[in-house]
Amino acid sequence: MIYARGLVKRFGDFTAVDGIDLEVAPGEAFGFLGPNGAGKSSTMRMIGCVSTPTAGELRILGMDPVREGPAIRARLGVCPQTDNLDPDLTVFENLTTYARYFGIPRAEGRRRAAELLEFVQLTEKSGSTVDPLSGGMKRRLSIARAMINEPDLVLLDEPTTGLDPQARHLLWERLFRLKQRGVTLVLTTHYMDEAEQLCDRLVVMDAGKIVADGSPRHLIETYSTREVVELRFGDDAPATYVEKLAGIGERLDPLPDRLLLYSADGDAAVNEVHRRGFTPSSVLVRRSTLEDVFLILTGRTLVD
Amino acid sequence: MVTTYAVTRVARGNRLSPARVGAVINRNVGALRSGPAYWLVLASGFFEPVLYLLSIGVGVGALVGDLTLQNGEVLPYANFVAPAMLAVSAMSGALAETTFNFFFKFKYVKTYDAMLATPLRPMEIAAGELTWAMIRGSLYTGAFLIVMVALGLTTPGWALLAFPATWLVGLAFGAVGMAVSTYIRGWQDFDLISTGQFALFLFSGTFSPVQDYPVPVEILIAITPLYHAVELIRGITTGMLSWSMLGNVAYLLVMLAVGLYVASRRLTSVLCR
Numbered sequence: 001m002i003y004a005r006g007l008v009k010r011f012g013d014f015t016a017v018d019g020i021d022l023e024v025a026p027g028e029a030f031g032f033l034g035p036n037g038a039g040k041s042s043t044m045r046m047i048g049c050v051s052t053p054t055a056g057e058l059r060i061l062g063m064d065p066v067r068e069g070p071a072i073r074a075r076l077g078v079c080p081q082t083d084n085l086d087p088d089l090t091v092f093e094n095l096t097t098y099a100r101y102f103g104i105p106r107a108e109g110r111r112r113a114a115e116l117l118e119f120v121q122l123t124e125k126s127g128s129t130v131d132p133l134s135g136g137m138k139r140r141l142s143i144a145r146a147m148i149n150e151p152d153l154v155l156l157d158e159p160t161t162g163l164d165p166q167a168r169h170l171l172w173e174r175l176f177r178l179k180q181r182g183v184t185l186v187l188t189t190h191y192m193d194e195a196e197q198l199c200d201r202l203v204v205m206d207a208g209k210i211v212a213d214g215s216p217r218h219l220i221e222t223y224s225t226r227e228v229v230e231l232r233f234g235d236d237a238p239a240t241y242v243e244k245l246a247g248i249g250e251r252l253d254p255l256p257d258r259l260l261l262y263s264a265d266g267d268a269a270v271n272e273v274h275r276r277g278f279t280p281s282s283v284l285v286r287r288s289t290l291e292d293v294f295l296i297l298t299g300r301t302l303v304d
Numbered sequence: 305m306v307t308t309y310a311v312t313r314v315a316r317g318n319r320l321s322p323a324r325v326g327a328v329i330n331r332n333v334g335a336l337r338s339g340p341a342y343w344l345v346l347a348s349g350f351f352e353p354v355l356y357l358l359s360i361g362v363g364v365g366a367l368v369g370d371l372t373l374q375n376g377e378v379l380p381y382a383n384f385v386a387p388a389m390l391a392v393s394a395m396s397g398a399l400a401e402t403t404f405n406f407f408f409k410f411k412y413v414k415t416y417d418a419m420l421a422t423p424l425r426p427m428e429i430a431a432g433e434l435t436w437a438m439i440r441g442s443l444y445t446g447a448f449l450i451v452m453v454a455l456g457l458t459t460p461g462w463a464l465l466a467f468p469a470t471w472l473v474g475l476a477f478g479a480v481g482m483a484v485s486t487y488i489r490g491w492q493d494f495d496l497i498s499t500g501q502f503a504l505f506l507f508s509g510t511f512s513p514v515q516d517y518p519v520p521v522e523i524l525i526a527i528t529p530l531y532h533a534v535e536l537i538r539g540i541t542t543g544m545l546s547w548s549m550l551g552n553v554a555y556l557l558v559m560l561a562v563g564l565y566v567a568s569r570r571l572t573s574v575l576c577r
């Protein structure tokens with residue numbers, strides 16, 4: 001579906017995407033995980049054929065995005081990072097009007113619009129304009145709009161950023177259904193739980209480069225330990241404990257507010273901390289996540 | 305002929321699809337239906353030139369009396385001013401759409417970003433928006449022509465011929481306005497546009513024959529676009545056709561081709577970075 005080698009995007013002398021390689025297979029749910037400014041949107045826009053690569057090779061659905069942009073876009077569904085729904089049209093018209101851009105006949109456009117509004121649970125809002133909708137509703141409408149041409153490949157740029165937990169879960173559930181139908185999904189996110197929920201495979205991006213690549217499980221197993229212990233020590237700076245706790249677990253990462261201790265066996269590590277005579281004010285043993293992978297790979301947290 | 309060539313070449317190079325251009329127009333029809341405020345804007349656009357016609361053409365005309373043109377023909381003043389008002393309403397009707405509305409969609413509501421994610425090409429978007437602008441302008445000019453016929457300022461026959469001429473005027477100004485809008489930084493620039501528009505309105509042979517001005521001024525006016533629109537339309541509604549009107553048509557065609565080309569290029573270079 002997507003093939004990229006040495007893909008580069010520069011804005012003036014600033015390099016936003018710095019030579020990435022990608023391959024996405026049909027039916028896959030593929031994710032770009034990375035902090036703000038990592039180059040996720042720039043990559044998505046090149047894949048969506050609305051931005052020309054500065055260098056490198058890119059093929060989408062076996063075609064060249066520069067020469068065959070319209071033919072590729074006819075088979076893509078795009079949900080951009082910021083909604084660009086049409087405020088002058090109703091919810092229903094947003095879909096039917098968009099259908100016309102793809103050359104879908106009126107009656108067929110109306111049929112699909114009704115079906116998609118049902119799918120994203122917006123049927124009651126059909127006659128409303130876009131402005132009064134909540135953020136989650138707008139996002140769902142954007143996704144419905146992206147599906148109007150029954151695309152082979154759906155691009156979702158930060159589908160749930162800024163939504164409350166309930167709205168996010170509803171969206172995830174809808175996206176999961178799309179995935180079950182065999183639609184190829186490519187999404188970006190800076191939420192590790194989103195990546196874990198939705199992606200079969202993902203790349204971790206930082207400063208325009210891919211720093212790791214694999215399934216969420218694979219990434220965690222490769223770069224992190226099975227469990228992570230989060231320790232907080234009253235008023236003392238976590239960094240001062242790095243030396244004192246050296247040798248426990250496989251790795252220690254001091255954050256401003258807590259110390260992360262990576263270990264295959266979290267409880268055993270906690271016992272060792274106590275045995276050395278330290279009493280943290282709070283102890284949390286949890287399974288390792290992609291957030292930890294990101295921290296280990298880049299030395300920084302995903303969301304600050 | 306050069307422009308016809310340019311227009312068809314640009315069109316062919318982008319394989320302009322009537323269905324996709326139609327889809328862009330269709331969006332505006334939908335917006336018109338769903339937004340009641342829009343009708344109000346449309347109505348006010350019609351009354352402005354009619355009010356000018358009544359106050360200046362008829363009111364001032366009563367003081368001025370008849371005009372004797374260079375070619376010796378004598379024309380009631382209202383008959384002289386009315387076609388200029390018609391040209392102005394064709395211009396401002398299209399400009400209202402391709403400056404203010406276009407800029408809003410271009411910069412703020414991101415209508416064109418959404419369109420560019422579909423198979424639509426920039427040239428098709430520009431052509432669709434321009435056609436819509438021309439349709440909007442022709443609502444004004446159609447109504448205005450009926451007023452002119454009713455007041456006896458032209459004949460129904462000439463009015464029928466003048467109508468498509470106002471389309472050309474709308475397309476030409478609309479295209480240039482759209483190209484300019486892609487360079488606009490913010491709302492303050494619209495003051496410049498309306499000042500420019502007003503200057504054209506006053507000094508394009510609208511209210512007095514350009515031959516009344518000193519020669520350098522006359523030449524200056526002959527370079528500006530509204531002059532050509534006024535000359536063309538006045539020639540038709542007064543029934544005084546001349547070969548120089550072909551020059552006016554050519555001027556407007558160049559505006560159309562260049563404006564459309566620049567606008568579609570800018571859609572790509574600004575939105576597809």
Ligand SMILES: Nc1ncnc2c1ncn2[C@@H]1O[C@H](COP(=O)(O)OP(=O)(O)O)[C@@H](O)[C@H]1O
Binds near residue numbers: 015035037038042
């Ligand atoms: N059109 C642009 N012009 C200049 N710089 C840009 C442009 N788009 C993005 N950038 C820069 O490129 C970097 C990557 O941006 P982006 O791809 O949006 O990252 P992400 O989506 O991962 O947050 C950022 O530093 C951003 O400021």
Ligand SMILES: [Mg+2]
Binds near residue numbers: 037040041042081157
């Ligand atoms: Mg982004």
